[in-house]
Amino acid sequence: MKKILLALCLALSFNAFSDDCQDLSKCVEQVSKLTGKKYLYDGKLKGELKSSSNLQINAENADTLFSYILNANGYTRIPTVEEDTYKIIEARDVRYESTSALKADLTTTPAIPATEDYFLLTYKFTNYKDGQPRELSNTLRPFMSRYGRIIETMDSVTIQEMGTKLPQQLEFMRKIDHALTKEEIALKKQRQEDYEKREAREDKRAEKRAPKHDDKKPEPKEKK
Numbered sequence: 001m002k003k004i005l006l007a008l009c010l011a012l013s014f015n016a017f018s019d020d021c022q023d024l025s026k027c028v029e030q031v032s033k034l035t036g037k038k039y040l041y042d043g044k045l046k047g048e049l050k051s052s053s054n055l056q057i058n059a060e061n062a063d064t065l066f067s068y069i070l071n072a073n074g075y076t077r078i079p080t081v082e083e084d085t086y087k088i089i090e091a092r093d094v095r096y097e098s099t100s101a102l103k104a105d106l107t108t109t110p111a112i113p114a115t116e117d118y119f120l121l122t123y124k125f126t127n128y129k130d131g132q133p134r135e136l137s138n139t140l141r142p143f144m145s146r147y148g149r150i151i152e153t154m155d156s157v158t159i160q161e162m163g164t165k166l167p168q169q170l171e172f173m174r175k176i177d178h179a180l181t182k183e184e185i186a187l188k189k190q191r192q193e194d195y196e197k198r199e200a201r202e203d204k205r206a207e208k209r210a211p212k213h214d215d216k217k218p219e220p221k222e223k224k
Contacts, residue, residue, distance in 0.1 A: 021069070027049060028041070035062050037085070039077070040086070049069050064115050068116050075089065076116070091147050095160065099120045101119070102122070104123050105177075115163045118147075118162055120159075123158075124156045128177075132176050132178075135176055136172065140159065144161060148160060148165070
């Protein structure tokens, strides 16, 4: 009988939690109680959770799922200097905030949380003298999330991206981080030349399509 009552209580608690989490502001309070993490945010959070009836959020998965809930509503969370304390902001403003920093290279793999929180991952190349960082930037840009960004330097690339996307992007980094053969260098040079020629042709076409302005000033009308 006690087991039946316990199971019933758990079921009711899950349902109550799901109801509360349909409102984003209430969801923050519920997640905070389950995880022990504290949150700061400006004003009322706008958004809600829609999920299937069998979704159960508990102490084990609340933290990860909450990052998904925030992202689905256009928000993200940023850790503060206070332990286990986060600030909730609009995801579009993440570039103005300090996110958790990670480092990687050919042999170093950081622990990447499988959340939709944003992290700053810096990859240091072993092979960079033939433009590998630039090639990586061009390769990754189509796969970045809406508010992700890439910064390249001479021997490294830093990306700000969600944790769920970083493992795949780290694979791209390592595939590109290799010494180029003579054939690859020649092919890369040819691609660059072809790209520059296409750009030049597009510029000429744009000039032809642009309306021509008559520089002559209109003659003043004679006074009657």
